[in-house]
Amino acid sequence: MRWIFPLSALCLLTGCDTPPPEYRGIAGQRITVGQSTFDVRQDGDRALALRVNTEWAPRPEAVMPRALVAIEKSTGCRVKRMDGDQVLIEAKLDCGAGTAARDPAALEYDCDYRQLYQGRVELVCTPGI
Numbered sequence: 001m002r003w004i005f006p007l008s009a010l011c012l013l014t015g016c017d018t019p020p021p022e023y024r025g026i027a028g029q030r031i032t033v034g035q036s037t038f039d040v041r042q043d044g045d046r047a048l049a050l051r052v053n054t055e056w057a058p059r060p061e062a063v064m065p066r067a068l069v070a071i072e073k074s075t076g077c078r079v080k081r082m083d084g085d086q087v088l089i090e091a092k093l094d095c096g097a098g099t100a101a102r103d104p105a106a107l108e109y110d111c112d113y114r115q116l117y118q119g120r121v122e123l124v125c126t127p128g129i
Contacts, residue, residue, distance in 0.1 A: 020088075023048045029074045033066040040074040042093070047071045047079075049089040058086045067091075 019028070019041055028039030028050070037053040049067040051058075067089040068079050077095035084090050 019048055019050055031070040031074050033069045033073075036063055036066040036070075038067060038070040038089075040070055042075045042077075045077075045093045045095060047075055047077075047091045047093055049084075049091070051087045051089075055086075060086055064089065 018024075019026070019039070023041045023043060026041040026043055028041045030052070031038050031040055032053075035053075035055055036051055036058070038049040038051050041048045041050075049071050051063060051067070055063075063086045064082060064084075067084075068082060068091075071077075071079055071082075071089075071091050071093075075093060075095070077093040079091045080094045081092040082089055
């Protein structure tokens with residue numbers, strides 16, 4: 001009986017996608033880029049991308065370019081610098097006059113393929129930086 005409260009609290013916290021305190025109260029915009037889904041929040045010249053989907057062992061090299069595209073698409077600003085891990089990515093933005101966000105269609109993409117069956121392949125592309 002004494003384990004009911006700790007177990008229920010643990011279950012509630014495992015599904016939590018709460019941003020850090022400095023971004024609380026700022027509505028997030030949900031954006032999916034490739035295999036990653038982010039809640040992006042902007043606070044002036046800073047932005048936070050919180051990955052909210054499950055991925056099996058994502059590498060930072062795969063997630064960071066997706067986060068960059070998600071941040072630029074949702075804020076309309078260029079990313080000057082990014083830092084973080086596979087789940088929580090913070091960015092410094094350049095939203096100055098005359099600065100336009102990158103067009104995701106104009107980005108270069110890094111593509112890999114994997115063999116499926118009967119000569120078919122699956123092409124998996126991620127936007128380059």
